Amino acid sequence: MNRTEEQRLVAQAQRGNSEAFAVLYRENVQAIYRYVYHRVSDRHLAEDITGDVFTKAIEGLGRYQDTGNPFLAWLYRIAHDRVIDYYRKVNRQPTESDIEEQSIPIESDMDSGLVQEQISSVLQTAIADLTPEQQQVVMLRFVEGYRIEKVAGIMGKNANAIKALQHRALRALANRLERAGVDIESMMAGLT
Amino acid sequence: MNDQLTPPQLDILDACLETVLRREKTIADCLAHYPDDAVWLKPQLQTALLLRSLSAPGMPEDAVKTLENRVVRQFNRSMSAPRHNTSVRWVGKWAAGFMVALLIAFGGGTTTVAASANSQPGDVFYGVKRAWENVIVYLATLVGRADEVWLHLAQVRFDEMQTLAAKGNLEPDMLDEVYGAVQRAIVFADSDTTPLLVVFMMSAGSELQIIPQDTLIAAHYDRVSAILEPHFDPSGRLVLLDKTDMPDVPPVQTIAASATAEPTLTQMPTLLPSATPTETPGVFASATFDASATPTRTPTDTPTSTATVTASFTPTLTWTPLPLPAGTLVTATPLVVVATMTQSLSSPRLTPTGALLYPIRPTQLAVYMTQTAIASGEIPTEEVSPP
Incomplete structure (x- = not known):
């Protein structure tokens, strides 16, 4: 997916188009899953946290601003925060x-x-x-x-x-x- | 091993990593090339190769699908739920007024002096302009005035396209931008903005004909040409014949209605943008705007200026737009009185030149309408005389 297409989908999703968001999800979910998996080393936990990442993305989508980086960059940041939160909760490294x-x-x-x-x-x-x-x-x-x-x-x-x-x-x-x-x-x- | 690497050493590490990870060189090749750095370089390159070998498991397909269903359900719930209802009720009028002030400051009409307002695709400030537009669209959507903003943006995109065409730099992307903006303007148009949009579409359609086209842009050109041709449904509402990539209307349109229904507005305040443009003659001007609602019907121009040795000056313009007489929107070319200012380098004074009648573009009227409609609910038409 090129940047223009991605920006169009993001704009549509921000206006409430669920299909546009679904496309963004399908485009990025594996990268986010891999990222989380390598941070937590557990498939089921990685799936749960990946779900949390997209839930947070929905909550923050209205505030999302394109800063010139791919949408995935924003999702990575959310994933990073979710993993940190997870380790904070279990209080173990x-x-x-x-x-x-x-x-x-x-x-x-x-x-x-x-x-x-x-x-x-x-x-x-x-x-x-x-x-x-x-x-x-x-x-x-x-x-x-x-x-x-x-x-x-x-x-x-x-x-x-x-x-x-x-x-x-x-x-x-x-x-x-x-x-x-x-x-x-x-x-x-x-x-x- | 050194505790901290110098910048050149960091570059060596990165250069080696690039070639080794892409299998263009071996670790031994790199170490031979940088023998003085081999001691610290070797374990880091080895570790990087080990990391590269980490298996990258994919999320199982069924889990992807299950999660997608859940995510889409959450998305739909989130979008259908009333968003920021309380706060938007509270700030509704303020936000709407502020939005319009921003819009004007940004590029809405003849008073525009913001530095980025006149920037074109490829200019330094163009990114600022588009980012600002996103803010405006967001605010407008919150307060249910996306119809007016998209009408304005359709005009802006069309103007940009014409400018690029005049320079011989028209690209397919620019035509697509025009198409997208017009498409949204049609989708969001309501009974108030539809007549203005139709005037714009017909005017733009005619202007488009004189733009030379080549084979590179032909398909995009035809698409724009087609969308600029108004089509109506039996109820008189503009419709899109080509529903490809049709934008959705966000489910927040009722917010503004609830805000304007508040029975607290007993006066007819007008928006009072106070502008302080700083201009360097021959370059461009920039301005900041403050907006407040003041129950006045008298437009005043209070220019002041300060000459400097560099011949720059700082005029202050206070401009109070009048609510125009109520009436019905018509397709006749609207006229509006606009007070303009002139200045002379030899005598750096701003001089109001009084009224100037000239036909304005529909979107400029839309901006003006937005100001006054927010405050009074009235729809301006035709013309107004200066005091």
């Missing part, structure tokens, strides 16, 4: 011991699917220990694969700030994995 408990040696003859699962599990636990902004950069930059400029637009920051956040997130993750005894080299080998 993963700890270093969580990674250590999950960390099992990756053997060369391990099934590739199992390696992938193990890497995902360890990384998601480590990501959850980053600051909310670092988590957002990691998700948008490396999981969704957006370029720096687009991440900057979504997060409302300039590109240099995102580069700095990106570096701090990667450094923190690398340190975190190292402290937890995770062998990055063997993980990398497991990927190939």
Whole structure:
């Protein structure tokens, strides 16, 4: 969907056109779900929070102003806030011991699917220990694969700030994995 | 590993990430290219590649559909529920008056001096102009006056299109903008604005004929040409023949009715915009407007000016539009008296030149009507004499 089409749909939705909003929902729901899923690591919880994101979007649609960024950028911000709210309610963030408990040696003859699962599990636990902004950069930059400029637009920051956040997130993750005894080299080998 | 990277190092990291993540280079290639940075670069690039490998599960299709049904139900409930009912009742008249003041300040008529008002697509201020319009549309929708605003915006879009056409820069998008604005003006038109809209459509339809078209814009041009041809249903209401992308009328139209039904207005106040334009001769002027309701029927012009060595001056214009006589809207070309100001660089004084009769465009009349109709409920017609 191009920007003009998206702007038209947003304007229609703001005037009460439910079909326009449904199109916006279908266009963005998977990206929001992936974003939330990687932040909470639970499919059902991710579905619930994704629903909350669109409920909040409906409530705020009348106040929404196009600032030149995609509609998805606004939804990401809502999703980010919902995830923060969730963790605030449950009052828990993963700890270093969580990674250590999950960390099992990756053997060369391990099934590739199992390696992938193990890497995902360890990384998601480590990501959850980053600051909310670092988590957002990691998700948008490396999981969704957006370029720096687009991440900057979504997060409302300039590109240099995102580069700095990106570096701090990667450094923190690398340190975190190292402290937890995770062998990055063997993980990398497991990927190939 | 350095605790903080320098900006060049951040750029190195990002450049390496781009090439490695897109598999254009390996981590080893990058490290060989930046040997001095290899120590801190390697673990970060490795971590980034691991992150890239994170599986991205999709939401199951049935869950997507179930959630969509729920979201659409919530959307419909939200849109059908009375929104801000109490507050809009309270601010109804104020909001309507303020809205019109903003509209005038923005680009509604001959008094417009806002910097962005005359900007065209591609100009620096054009984004400001469109953002401002969104505010106006939002406010107008809240108070049930979207018909007048869309009528005005249809005129604005058409003017912009003509300007671009005159420069030879007419793009299909601009024609689509005109189409969209006219479409909304038709959808929102009520019995008051319909005659004005018809006059505009017929006038614009004629003017459109003289715009040269090429194959690039032909389809868009034809679409605009078609929509500018008025069609009516048996009740005399304007209808759209092409219902493609037809906008919905928002369910908030009753709000203004309840506001205007309040029996508290016993006088006939007129809107008193107080303008303080600052003008640099030969460039453009900008202005801020304050609006208040004052029970007066006497328009006054009180120009003052201050000359400076740079030959700029700051006039103050107080303008009190009169409620025009009540009557019936007719299709004859309406006339209105507009007090205009002239100024001279050698003698930086503003001089009211008195009344000037000239035909105005229907949307300018609509703006004027909006002012007075909000305050008095009367519909102006034809002409008014200066005091």
